[in-house]
Amino acid sequence: MTDTASGPPTPPPAVETIGLxxxxxxxxAVDNLNLRIAKGEVFGLLxxxxxxxxxxxxxxxxxxxxxxxxxxxxxxxxxxxAIEVKRRVGYLPDSVGFYENMSARQNLExxxxxxxxxxxxxxxxxxxxxxxxxxxxxxxxxxxxYSRGMKQRLGVADALLKSPSIMMLDEPTVNIxxxxxxxxxxxxxxxxxxxxxxxxxxxxxLHQVQAVCDRIGIFVAGRLVANGxxxxxxxxxxxxxxxxxxxxxxxxxxxSILASMPGITSVTSADDGNFLVAADADIRTELAAAIxxxxxxxxxxxxxxxxxxxxxxxxxDTAAAADEKSEAS
Amino acid sequence: xxxxxxxxGGGPRPSAASRGGWRIVAxxxxxxxxxxxxxxxxxxxxGLSGLAAVNSASSEIREVAGEATGAPSIFLFLFTVAPxxxxxxxxxxxxIGPLLGIAFGFDAINSERSQGTLPRLVSQPIHRDDVxxxxxxxxxxxxxxxxxxxxxxxxxxxxxxxxVVPSSGDLVRLFSYVLLSIIYxxxxxxxxxxxxxxxxxxxxxxxxxxxxxxVLTLFSGLIFGAIAQAIRPAPDTTDxxxxxxxxxxxxxxxxxxxxxxxxxxxxxxxxxxxxPQLRSTGIVxxxxxxxxxxDPLSVEQSLLLVWPxxxxxxxxxxxxxTIAFVSFMRQEVRA
Numbered sequence: 012m013t014d015t016a017s018g019p020p021t022p023p024p025a026v027e028t029i030g031l032x033x034x035x036x037x038x039x040a041v042d043n044l045n046l047r048i049a050k051g052e053v054f055g056l057l058x059x060x061x062x063x064x065x066x067x068x069x070x071x072x073x074x075x076x077x078x079x080x081x082x083x084x085x086x087x088x089x090x091x092x093a094i095e096v097k098r099r100v101g102y103l104p105d106s107v108g109f110y111e112n113m114s115a116r117q118n119l120e121x122x123x124x125x126x127x128x129x130x131x132x133x134x135x136x137x138x139x140x141x142x143x144x145x146x147x148x149x150x151x152x153x154x155x156x157y158s159r160g161m162k163q164r165l166g167v168a169d170a171l172l173k174s175p176s177i178m179m180l181d182e183p184t185v186n187i188x189x190x191x192x193x194x195x196x197x198x199x200x201x202x203x204x205x206x207x208x209x210x211x212x213x214x215x216x217l218h219q220v221q222a223v224c225d226r227i228g229i230f231v232a233g234r235l236v237a238n239g240x241x242x243x244x245x246x247x248x249x250x251x252x253x254x255x256x257x258x259x260x261x262x263x264x265x266x267s268i269l270a271s272m273p274g275i276t277s278v279t280s281a282d283d284g285n286f287l288v289a290a291d292a293d294i295r296t297e298l299a300a301a302i303x304x305x306x307x308x309x310x311x312x313x314x315x316x317x318x319x320x321x322x323x324x325x326x327x328d329t330a331a332a333a334d335e336k337s338e339a340s
Numbered sequence: 341x342x343x344x345x346x347x348x349g350g351g352p353r354p355s356a357a358s359r360g361g362w363r364i365v366a367x368x369x370x371x372x373x374x375x376x377x378x379x380x381x382x383x384x385x386x387g388l389s390g391l392a393a394v395n396s397a398s399s400e401i402r403e404v405a406g407e408a409t410g411a412p413s414i415f416l417f418l419f420t421v422a423p424x425x426x427x428x429x430x431x432x433x434x435x436i437g438p439l440l441g442i443a444f445g446f447d448a449i450n451s452e453r454s455q456g457t458l459p460r461l462v463s464q465p466i467h468r469d470d471v472x473x474x475x476x477x478x479x480x481x482x483x484x485x486x487x488x489x490x491x492x493x494x495x496x497x498x499x500x501x502x503x504v505v506p507s508s509g510d511l512v513r514l515f516s517y518v519l520l521s522i523i524y525x526x527x528x529x530x531x532x533x534x535x536x537x538x539x540x541x542x543x544x545x546x547x548x549x550x551x552x553x554x555v556l557t558l559f560s561g562l563i564f565g566a567i568a569q570a571i572r573p574a575p576d577t578t579d580x581x582x583x584x585x586x587x588x589x590x591x592x593x594x595x596x597x598x599x600x601x602x603x604x605x606x607x608x609x610x611x612x613x614x615x616p617q618l619r620s621t622g623i624v625x626x627x628x629x630x631x632x633x634x635d636p637l638s639v640e641q642s643l644l645l646v647w648p649x650x651x652x653x654x655x656x657x658x659x660x661x662t663i664a665f666v667s668f669m670r671q672e673v674r675a
Contacts, residue, residue, distance in 0.1 A: 065674065069673060074462055074468075074673045075672060075673065093467075094465045094466070095465075097463055097464060097465040097466075098465040100463070102459070102460070102463040104456070104459035104460055104463070105459075106456055107456060107459075107460060108455040108456020108457045108460070109455070109456075109457060109460075110455065110457060111455065121364075122460075122464060124364045124368075125361065125364050125365075125461075125464035125465065125466055126464060126465060127465075166460075169460060173464075
């Protein structure tokens with residue numbers, strides 16, 4: 012916050028929240044959220060349903076007033092400069108809807124008008140965005156006949172139409188078939204890479220977020236419990252690096268190799284005969300070399316900590332436990 | 341494109357570009373209304389019953405034309421005369437007009453919610469109040485169009501039947517009447533939009549609107565008569581001066597209660613505007629008319645007489661729309 016006062020004009024972060032809080036009566040939907048998303052970044056807001064992801068996005072758009080704290084989008088306050096913020100942000104709502112008795116093109120024409128896109132360029136930009144999401148062929152069909160996935164893609168086109176500098180996508184991959192998910196995620200990635208659009212993507216599906224996001228925030232019960240790149244998240248939860256290693260045959264020889272390796276803090280055996288090795292550094296190369304030197308057949312060698320599944324699960328477990336506790340009290 | 345946007349954001353707040361969002365909303369809604377089935381159906385119903393009303397009125401006028409040579413504003417009788425149990429045109433509008441308002445308002449906001457278009461709509465660079473204002477303006481525009489067209493057609497048909505040239509005063513009265521009808525239906529539109537904000541389901545909202553319509557148009561006489569009777573019972577006889585006073589008090593109370601209903605206000609003021617021979621909207625005793633000269637009122641005097649009624653309808657519309665507006669602004673975007 013101090014860098015805005017003087018000195019060379021550093022661009023403000025695309026999204027910044029300071030102690031952002033939203034309460035509905037007794038319930039705290041978003042609890043003291045501090046978030047910073049740099050320009051051009053793809054940020055994934057990961058959390059279970061009801062964690063406060065949508066509420067956060069609505070506050071960033073000025074559609075819901077914060078109970079406390081503040082938000083900045085492109086350096087603007089969404090509650091005061093709502094119009095300007097909404098001009099810059101393309102928003103794909105959770106379970107997006109369209110006027111069913113109008114065609115996709117007519118729906119987008121309305122959006123274009125609301126964004127004051129000049130009539131002279133309107134047709135061309137609508138055709139471009141429809142092509143970008145692969146809906147050119149269905150452009151003049153009534154949206155009432157669209158599948159969920161097509162509506163979702165039309166929603167992306169709708170958000171893209173205003174040439175936003177920031178996109179906020181609320182659960183964009185829900186209801187889409189796997190192939191559609193991949194296409195959508197590729198589109199999101201290309202927006203960030205080619206058009207320098209900042210993307211804030213909320214999801215409860217880990218693998219999709221992992222595939223496309225530069226950074227991830229894990230959001231549980233209104234609180235941001237972790238925030239960073241996947242590696243950073245892994246380290247934040249657990250400093251040690253866990254490597255899963257397994258060889259053909261019995262593990263006795265492997266166990267002696269592991270015992271002699273430097274940098275290993277603990278070794279535990281997994282159910283399937285493999286070993287989970289906790290180490291100070293990533294020693295996979297050294298480990299592999301030692302195993303080959305001993306003449307063993309290496310079957311498994313994988314770094315466990317880089318997998319978000321475990322982290323995600325662990326964060327959720329703690330949050331769920333805390334939730335149960337608060338509900339019981 | 342984004343550079344253009346940044347350049348726009350660089351200066352003072354781009355107020356000019358952010359204003360007038362309601363016009364875009366209204367334009368879309370207006371187009372939707374005009375192409376909707378409900379518009380066609382309602383115009384057909386109102387048009388047919390209006391033609392029937394004016395047709396029977398004109399037959400009546402032709403029959404009594406001989407005696408009525410001295411009467412002023414025969415042309416306007418087309419809208420007020422009601423022989424053969426067919427209601428007059430103005431009471432038809434008073435009765436069916438509310439349906440027009442309800443039809444174009446009852447699902448204004450809740451349909452956006454149920455279709456999932458509301459979050460998308462309010463996340464566009466318009467103010468949130470542009471949505472509800474635009475919808476009200478579009479509804480009012482549709483209603484105005486319907487009433488102006490219908491009244492013109494009906495007036496033209498009546499003119500053809502009775503062949504009386506309307507005076508300029510008659511036209512001013514007719515114009516005022518059309519304006520009054522638009523305001524009156526506008527009240528129902530505001531009520532319906534309020535229901536569409538408060539009630540989440542369109543089906544419930546339309547039922548609530550219909551209930552209000554039935555209570556305020558059909559049953560208001562029954563209900564308010566019973567209330568007046570309970571508070572200020574009317575005597576059985578009017579032999580003494582005291583009993584006459586009581587009867588008058590009962591009648592005054594009932595009229596005052598009736599005036600809660602906008603339909604009553606509308607009926608009173610339409611008659612006053614359309615009939616220059618009416619001199620009061622209240623209770624007139626025969627001794628007050630004694631030796632009064634049956635001189636028609638001028639347009640200004642008639643308008644002056646209905647001013648309180650018109651003000652009350654406008655005030656009701658403003659109150660109802662304000663409730664709709666405020667509750668819409670305070671509602672969460674998410675269901």
